[in-house]
Amino acid sequence: MRRGLLWLGALLLLGGCASSRPIDEIQIIQQMGYDFENGRYTGTAVYPTFKQGPMTKPNMLTTTSPTVYDLIPRLSSKSALPVEEGQLRLILFGKEFARRGVTQITHSLARNNKVGSHLLLGVAEESAKELLKTAANTTLSDTLYLPNLVEQNEQSMNLPKTNLHLFLYRYFSPGSDPFLPYFEKKGDFVKLEGVALFRDDRYVGHVSLRDSFLMKILLGETKNGVYQLKVGNRGKQGEDRVMLQNLWAKSKYEWKRDGSRHVLDVFVHIHASVRDYPSWLDHSGQDLFADVKKKMQNELEHNMRRLFRYFQKKRIDPLGIGDFVRSVTRHWDSDAFYREYPDLDIRPHVTVDIVHTGIGE
Amino acid sequence: MGLFSFWKKKKKRPPQRPISQLWEKLRQSSDFVEVSFVVGGKELSIYYFDSLVDPQVLQERIFCHLQNDIPQHPNVRLEDLQQIVPIQRIEVSEDTALIEEKVLKGFVAVTFREQPNKAALMGAAAENLGLRENNDSENEFSVVGPKVGFVENVGVNLHLIRRQVVTPNLVFREMSIGSVSKTKVVIAYIDGVANPEVIQTVTQRLESIHFDVVFDNAILDQLLADNSRTPFPLFISTERIDRAIYALVSGQVAIFCDGSPYAVIGPAALFDFFTSPEDYYLPWVLGTFFRLIRFFGVAFSVLASPIYVAVLTYHYEMIPEDLLGPIIYSRSNVPFPPVLEVLFLEITIELLREAGARLPTKVAQTLGIVGGIVIGQATVDAGLTSTILLIVVALAALASFTTPIFKMSNTIRLIRFPFILFAACWGGIGIIFAVCGLLIHLGRLQSFGYPYLLPFYPFRVRSFRDTFVRSPYSETAERPMFLRPRSRFRYDPNAAKQKRDIDE
Numbered sequence: 119m120r121r122g123l124l125w126l127g128a129l130l131l132l133g134g135c136a137s138s139r140p141i142d143e144i145q146i147i148q149q150m151g152y153d154f155e156n157g158r159y160t161g162t163a164v165y166p167t168f169k170q171g172p173m174t175k176p177n178m179l180t181t182t183s184p185t186v187y188d189l190i191p192r193l194s195s196k197s198a199l200p201v202e203e204g205q206l207r208l209i210l211f212g213k214e215f216a217r218r219g220v221t222q223i224t225h226s227l228a229r230n231n232k233v234g235s236h237l238l239l240g241v242a243e244e245s246a247k248e249l250l251k252t253a254a255n256t257t258l259s260d261t262l263y264l265p266n267l268v269e270q271n272e273q274s275m276n277l278p279k280t281n282l283h284l285f286l287y288r289y290f291s292p293g294s295d296p297f298l299p300y301f302e303k304k305g306d307f308v309k310l311e312g313v314a315l316f317r318d319d320r321y322v323g324h325v326s327l328r329d330s331f332l333m334k335i336l337l338g339e340t341k342n343g344v345y346q347l348k349v350g351n352r353g354k355q356g357e358d359r360v361m362l363q364n365l366w367a368k369s370k371y372e373w374k375r376d377g378s379r380h381v382l383d384v385f386v387h388i389h390a391s392v393r394d395y396p397s398w399l400d401h402s403g404q405d406l407f408a409d410v411k412k413k414m415q416n417e418l419e420h421n422m423r424r425l426f427r428y429f430q431k432k433r434i435d436p437l438g439i440g441d442f443v444r445s446v447t448r449h450w451d452s453d454a455f456y457r458e459y460p461d462l463d464i465r466p467h468v469t470v471d472i473v474h475t476g477i478g479e
Numbered sequence: 480m481g482l483f484s485f486w487k488k489k490k491k492r493p494p495q496r497p498i499s500q501l502w503e504k505l506r507q508s509s510d511f512v513e514v515s516f517v518v519g520g521k522e523l524s525i526y527y528f529d530s531l532v533d534p535q536v537l538q539e540r541i542f543c544h545l546q547n548d549i550p551q552h553p554n555v556r557l558e559d560l561q562q563i564v565p566i567q568r569i570e571v572s573e574d575t576a577l578i579e580e581k582v583l584k585g586f587v588a589v590t591f592r593e594q595p596n597k598a599a600l601m602g603a604a605a606e607n608l609g610l611r612e613n614n615d616s617e618n619e620f621s622v623v624g625p626k627v628g629f630v631e632n633v634g635v636n637l638h639l640i641r642r643q644v645v646t647p648n649l650v651f652r653e654m655s656i657g658s659v660s661k662t663k664v665v666i667a668y669i670d671g672v673a674n675p676e677v678i679q680t681v682t683q684r685l686e687s688i689h690f691d692v693v694f695d696n697a698i699l700d701q702l703l704a705d706n707s708r709t710p711f712p713l714f715i716s717t718e719r720i721d722r723a724i725y726a727l728v729s730g731q732v733a734i735f736c737d738g739s740p741y742a743v744i745g746p747a748a749l750f751d752f753f754t755s756p757e758d759y760y761l762p763w764v765l766g767t768f769f770r771l772i773r774f775f776g777v778a779f780s781v782l783a784s785p786i787y788v789a790v791l792t793y794h795y796e797m798i799p800e801d802l803l804g805p806i807i808y809s810r811s812n813v814p815f816p817p818v819l820e821v822l823f824l825e826i827t828i829e830l831l832r833e834a835g836a837r838l839p840t841k842v843a844q845t846l847g848i849v850g851g852i853v854i855g856q857a858t859v860d861a862g863l864t865s866t867i868l869l870i871v872v873a874l875a876a877l878a879s880f881t882t883p884i885f886k887m888s889n890t891i892r893l894i895r896f897p898f899i900l901f902a903a904c905w906g907g908i909g910i911i912f913a914v915c916g917l918l919i920h921l922g923r924l925q926s927f928g929y930p931y932l933l934p935f936y937p938f939r940v941r942s943f944r945d946t947f948v949r950s951p952y953s954e955t956a957e958r959p960m961f962l963r964p965r966s967r968f969r970y971d972p973n974a975a976k977q978k979r980d981i982d983e
Contacts, residue, residue, distance in 0.1 A: 129904055138906075140817060141795045142810040146803070168808040204796035205803065232796050262800060 145199040147179075148261050151246030152189070152223060153212035158182045160212075161189030162247040163201065164254060166261040176254040176261040180247060186222045204232040207265040209239050210246040210301070216314065216321035224319065228286050235283035238268050241314035241321060243302040253308045264308065268299050271310055276331040276343045278313065289319060292452040293440025297333075300324045317434045325425065332418070332425055335367045335386055336437050343367075344393070349413045360410060361394035365473055371442045380458065382439065384422070384466045389473050407472050415468045422466040430460045439464075496575050498596055502526060505582065519550030522592035531585035533605035540566050541587055541601060557591055557599045570600045580661065607632055614740050619719050619883060623760040628718040633663055633737040639720050640667060644727060648672070654685060656736075662693040663737040667723075672730045674963045677746060680927050681732050696739035703734075703745070705925045710893050712752065712886035713926040714745040721756045730964030732927075746929035746962065749921060750946045753777065755883035758949045766949040774947065776878035780891055783875040784821045785902035785910050787868060791817040793906030809865035818903035820864050824872045825899070827854060829892065832876070933961040 151162035160182045166174040179201075181192040194201045209227070211220055220239075227233055242249040250264075257263040271277035280298055288296040300314035312326045313333060325333065331343045343364040367390075372383040392407065429435065433456070440459075444450040505511045510530040516523055523545065527537070541564055548563045549555060561569045572578055578598050582588050585604025590597065616628030629636045637651055648670040656664045664685060668678055681703075688702050696716060704713045717723055718740050723733050726744040734743040744751075753773050758766035790797055791810065798806060813820055831850040835843040855873070858864050875895070882888040894917065901909035924931035934942035942959045944950040956972035958964045 129901075132905070138792045138816070139795060140810075141791045141798070142807055142813070144795065146795065146807075148800075166804065166807075168804055168811060174804050202795065205798070205800070207800060234796070 139200075139202065143199060144202040145197045146202055146205045147193075148176075148205055149208045149210065149250060149264065150203070150206060151210040151212070151242070151250045152186070152215045152220075153245045153247055154215040154218055155182075155212075155245070158184055159186050159189060159215070160245075160247055161186075161193060162250050163190075163193050164250055164261060174261050176257070178251065178254060187226070202232070203230070206233050206237055207262055208268070209237065210249060210264070211239070211241050211298075211321075212246040213241060213243055213321060215246070216241050216316075219319045220316075220321075221319040224282070224286060224289065227282060233282070235281065235286075237282040238265050238299075239280065239282060239285055240264065240268065240299045240301055241324075243300070243311065249301055249303055249308055252303050252306065256307055264301070267308070267310060271299075274342050276327050276334060276345075277310065278330060278334040278337050278340075288436070288438065289316075291438070291441055293435065293442070293444050293450075293455075294438035295434045295436050297436040313436075315429075315432065315434050315436055317432070322432050322434060323428075325428070329421070329425055331364070332422055333437065335364070335388065336369050336384065336422070339366075339368050340364065341366055345418075347414050347417050349396075349410050358396060359394075360392055360396075360414070362388075362390045362414065362470075363393045365389045365391055371439070373443050373446050376463070379461075379463060382443075382462060382464045384464060386418070386422075386466060386468045387471070388418075388468065389471045391473050411470050411472060414470045418468040418470070419466045422468070423464070426464045426466070430462065430464075433460060435459065498573075498575055498578065498590070498598065501575050501579055505579075516546075518546055519553060521549055521553075521555070523549075524590045524592075525587060526582060526590070526598075527587040527603070528582065528585065531583075531605065532587060532603045533585075533608070536566075536603040536605075537587060540564060541589075541603060545589070557589070557594050557597050560589065560599045560601075564601060566601045566603070568602065571597055572600065573597050584661070606634060611740070614718060616718050618885060619717060619722075619756075621719070621755065621757040621760070624721060624756055627720055629720065629723075629735075629740045629742060631738050631740050633665055633735050636735050636740075636742070637665060637667070640724060640727070640733075643720070643724050644669065649727070652682065654682075656685065656688055656690065656699070657693045658689070658691050660692040660694075660738075664693070664699065665735040667727060667733045667735065669727050669730075672728070672958070672964050672966050673732055674730060674965060676963075677730075677732055677927055677929075681734065681745070684927075685734070693736060694738070696734065696736045696741045696743050699734060699736055700743050703743070703927075705928065706923075709920065709924055710890045711749070711921070711924060711931070712884070712890065713747065713924065713931065714743045715747045715751055715884060716741040716743050716886060717884070718742075719756055721759075725756070725759070728969060729958050730962045746927035747931075748926070748929070748933045748961075749931055750934075752884045752887040753882060754945075754949075763949050763951040767947075770949055771947065773881045773883075776881035777891060780875045780878040781895055781898060782910070783871050783878075784825060784868075784895065785898040785913070786907075787871050788817045788821050788899055789902040789906045789910055792903065806865070806867055809867050812862035813865055814862070816903075817868075818899065820868060821872070821899055822896075824858070824864050824868060825895065827858070828872055828876045832892075929962070934959070937961075 145165055147163040147165045149164040153160040153162070160180060163179045164176050165179065167177050168174055179193050179196050181189060181196060183189050183192050190201060190203065209223065211223075224239075227237065253263045260266065268277065268280075272279050277299055278297070285296045285298065288294045295318070296316045298314045298316070299310060300312045302309050302311040310327065312324050313330045314324045315322055328345070331345050334340050334343055341364070345362045345364065347360050347362060348358055349360050367386065367388040370385040372385070374381045374383065395410070429437070435456075440452065440455055443455060502513065505526070506513070508528075510528055512527055512529050514525045525541070544564045552559070552563065555563065557571045570581070573596050578588055578600065581600045585602070586600045587603045588598040588600055590599075610631045612630070614628035614630045615626050619628075627639065629639065641649060646669065650668055650670050652666040654664050654666070655661050666678070666681055666685065684703050685699070688699070690698070690702065693699060700712070700714050700716055701707065706713070715722070715726070723742045723744060727733055731744050731746065736743075754770065755773075758770050761769070791806070815823070827850075831847065834850075835847055838846060855869055859866050859869055879888050879891045882891060898910060898913045901913040903909075905912065921932050922930075922936050930936060933939065934946065939961050941957070942961050944954050944957075945959065953975045956968050956970050956975050958967060958969055960967070
């Protein structure tokens with residue numbers, strides 16, 4: 119009996135130690151933007167307000183500070199309820215901020231137990247604040263417009279998978295560099311423009327959405343994405359293009375020594391379906407796509423070479439080639455490898471299999 | 480005469496009282512009848528309780544034969560009455576205590592003047608007077624399967640059992656419990672199947688019970704229990720015949736008690752409380768599915784509202800983004816913290832249930848509708864609770880009804896509350912503490928000395944055939960070995976596994 123009371127007492131006393139945060143008494147922020155302007159940092163938080171039923175309206179809080187860490191406490195001084203970051207879904211960096219390095223944020227996120235590793239990160243072409251504002255204005259009730267945009271494009275389109283976990287993995291790994299989705303403001307809309315590339319934690323450039331398809335394939339097995347190819351020189355715009363839909367692609371790397379130099383062979387096998395093609399292709403007889411296939415392979419190889427050259431020129435490795443080489447090299451030396459990297463001979467070999475071309479084939 | 484004089488007397492063995500003193504005592508009661516008459520030169524006295532005796536038996540069997548046949552047997556003694564009176568087992572005794580007990584149970588005592596200290600006892604009790612004739616087992620209803628349930632009359636119950644267990648090994652052991660009620664209690668088991676150790680434990684525990692009136696088997700259940708502080712029922716109590724017989728056949732012991740339509744079955748394990756006879760009447764795939772649904776229902780019923788409390792108070796990070804809007808919106812007008820909100824609704828539901836159980840059926844139905852719809856809707860409209868919680872609590876209440884044994888569903892109703900308090904104090908980790916505490920408690924429980932968590936703790940793989948999965952009958956020939964039955968197989972396992980592809 120006495121022991122029972124003791125337990126009950128302990129329960130009550132210890133229960134007082136936990137700080138409770140009832141869900142309706144906190145300000146949940148779902149998106150956060152960081153900018154660097156005129157020597158000061160600007161933080162923008164997007165939080166939902168629930169007015170009519172489950173319909174939500176995105177609202178914004180903005181504050182500026184000379185340091186980054188100070189931003190969230192400063193936001194609290196503008197909010198009636200304590201600001202809680204446990205439901206963060208997206209963090210957007212302004213281009214200027216990203217150029218100066220994002221470690222301050224990601225390092226704190228890596229240790230924050232409230233934030234999940236599924237958190238998405240992104241880079242805005244100009245200011246993150248403007249982009250978040252535009253996104254908030256384009257949607258009626260969806261506070262998660264940008265995260266949904268990214269997820270949708272990762273799942274069914276050309277964007278390679280990114281999130282905080284993968285960012286940190288690529289950031290800390292000696293054999294790869296991180297990349298993030300890249301947004302641009304087009305008029306009153308927000309548009310996904312491609313992939314922003316980082317050297318360590320600094321933004322160094324970006325590639326287009328079309329090239330990000332190649333990145334997606336080169337990063338590993340993938341089942342989606344579309345790619346448009348030029349197959350002829352006739353007629354108007356669009357009449358000489360083939361729209362390729364990736365069904366299943368696989369990439370394989372081979373690391374060889376060729377004399378004094380190293381050679382990286384990249385074998386890419388794409389099972390694709392042709393979604394749209396110009397009508398003149400139909401007249402060329404039985405082997406409808408034999409010629410097209412050849413052209414596709416050549417063009418893909420050409421584009422991949424271009425992409426590799428771009429990465430080599432920027433001395434970045436978003437594809438994790440260093441990681442691959444490390445996996446097949448004993449005593450891999452990161453510095454030595456990246457000294458050689460800009461002049462590395464990377465040879466893409468693309469095989470395209472056209473699986474089907476729609477009804478009637 | 481004190482309340483416990485019955486067993487005190489046994490202990491001290493007081494000197495025998497003369498029989499006349501007994502009649503003197505019984506005469507105080509106005510329903511005690513004493514008839515004296517002379518027939519064929521014999522002076523007879525007949526004593527009985529009017530309220531206990533079946534008048535038809537009394538007149539047609541006893542009076543009729545005594546009056547007509549004694550003149551033809553002038554030298555008849557009490558011991559010879561069996562030849563005259565067509566009543567089974569006439570007992571002649573000098574023991575006043577025995578005579579008293581029998582007369583109080585509806586026997587008719589006949590004395591001759593020549594044998595003043597002896598009485599012949601003839602059973603003429605109106606066994607079924609005022610008792611139910613049948614029971615449709617509505618409290619443990621099953622759509623498929625027999626609908627006959629046990630009734631208050633223990634004789635009928637034994638008959639129902641004996642009808643289906645046609646073996647000389649079925650043993651009924653009778654004893655009398657209760658200093659005032661002298662209730663007839665019967666232990667039933669199958670000799671050669673049930674472990675003698677269990678039978679001995681049951682007999683010993685029953686013999687050591689000292690109580691005045693045994694109203695129902697539920698009282699025996701509590702007096703027999705290994706641990707009286709647990710909210711968990713340690714024995715199954717059932718009104719279904721099939722369930723009782725299944726228990727007997729698996730090697731368990733059943734206890735019947737006069738005046739109670741329930742049989743108490745032990746040793747019972749936790750999992751026995753979640754099996755329903757219907758599992759065995761449906762094909763095993765369906766039986767298994769419904770059994771799993773029931774387990775899910777119990778887990779849901781216990782954990783749903785604590786998780787609501789924990790998540791809304793401490794773990795807002797865990798809410799999926801699509802649920803965030805509806806939850807926050809429905810919570811926004813509620814003035815209480817989540818704990819009070821949950822307790823308020825849970826207690827409302829408990830009130831409804833309790834009120835529904837105490838009221839006559841027809842009123843209870845109306846009350847259910849009024850309570851469920853009106854109060855539910857009104858509390859949400861008034862902003863006292865959130866709509867989501869209303870759904871959670873209602874589903875949890877619904878899920879707790881899926882347990883086939885009523886006692887267990889009561890337990891589930893109760894253990895939800897400590898879970899809610901733990902969740903309110905410590906959040907998710909509090910729920911884990913509560914679950915651990917519950918498992919420790921369950922692990923310590925015993926039923927007639929057998930661990931309650933069998934076959935999980937101690938772990939018995941072979942007995943798993945009939946726990947989560949109700950295996951097909953080709954696999955269940957072996958009795959659950961954790962009960963340590965004397966015989967291993969219920970039926971021939973090889974014959975059960977034989978495939979009859981070709982019907983010759």
